[in-house]
Amino acid sequence: MSKKPSLLEKCYVGLIFFLLYAPILILIVCSFNASKSRVVWGGFTFDWYIALFQNEEVLSAIRTSLMLTFSAALIATLLGTFACIGMSVFKKNSRQTMMTITNIPMLNADIVTGIAIMLLFVRFWNLGFMSMLVAHVTLGVPYVILNVMPKLNQTSRITYEAAMDLGASPVYAFWKVVLPDIMPGIFSGFLLAFTISLDDFVITYFTKGAGMNTISTMIYQQARRGINPEMYALSTILFLLILVVLWIVNRSTASRPQEQSN
């Protein structure tokens, strides 16, 4: 593995790279195409972007998506972090059981998770923003726990106990000693819960109320109807947004190398 990649190997990497990005690039190019056709270039235009921001259906889907994703990631992070702190003092058997249950939403097929939560809500409440929120939190918590738990296991008990010997209350000692240690885990857990919620289609599709849409379910509806350049414009914006977010995350982790773990 110490050898540098050969030319042939570089070509292979380049080819896969091209195949991965070509569709997205074409999508971006088409979002500026004045012609509605995908193969004829009708000149450069911002029309689809303007139309996009005047489309109430699109705007409402973006609002729903953002509200849903932010609140779901926040609740999942709080729930998951507290769960980790609590579970870390559980007996081994009960901790194992909880971890197995936690793994279910991650390993099970999304369609089954979606249907299960839908049936629960249809039977006892009704579908709407709440059912989507519950589904997204349920989907996100395992990822938070998976990121926080290892960090919590790595923190040394000694410094925590030393703080208490020196007169700190358990809460204060936790706040000052343990929390800074597990913060990177909480942060990456939040980010994962956020992206998984934003990306989710299947679970949202089943748990959304009538007439409600997130960005994913709206693109799905539009794609089934046929080609719509407004969706290409939306896709371009989303793609650039993700690039910017990842760039910021990358920079913030690079500037704190001692905390870089994920």
Next chain:
Amino acid sequence: MNKRKLLAGPYMVWAAGFIILPLLIVLYYGLTNADGGFSFANFIAITDPMHLKALGESLLIAFGSTVISLVVAYPLAYILSKMQGGKSGIIIMMFILPMWINFMLRVLALQMILSNNGLLNALLGFLHLPLQHIMYSKTAILIGMTYDYLPFMILPIYNAMCKIDRDLLDAAADLGAGRLQSFRRIIIPLSLPGVISGIIMVFIPSISEFAIADILGGSKILLIGNVIEQEFSLSSNWNLGSGLSIVLMIFIFISMAIMNRTETDEEGTSV
């Protein structure tokens, strides 16, 4: 210390209410008929020729996309793991990035390229090659799934390969192993855990997929995911839909158990 346990309380209530209870409700619907009486009919319904065909197609396409992803991703992860220095981080990032791009958006991009008057056929026409009618076929679904899930195969294999201790390869070379031999005896066995989690991460979502089949396959090809979805959205036969969901779940857990077994077996022999 006892007080600290209480912090897990909210999550335990949540898990009971929104992980366990919903699955029990699915089980309840699966085991009853429309009148509420107990019945196994919804499970047995999987043997209905239409359902069996859908399950077969799903397994076939999921298997196909898993194999193609593996064949493409394994050499790629191997090459990427050899790269070092300043730029390697960015290159790896670029291969992981598609994972973060909205799933529906990637399907939309493929729809644009593969459709009959799409870019692929425009290119083929320009080169005077025969046009392909890929859209609304199994091939389109296969391409869609492979494209969507490939990064999930690359990442775990790449991670496993990066963990391989280079001293092992040096030692093998010192002891006279050729490149092929050290690849076969060191890299393949040690990257196997990554391969297995890659297979799980591609196979599980592709076997239950319905949106890709819906958009790229038209309504011509029914996968088991489509059948279940339609029981809920079109025919409102929740009992049948639940029964089939449970069958799908059983399939997933069996395949995961098999994968985990091979993993532990391999670990046993390599020690």
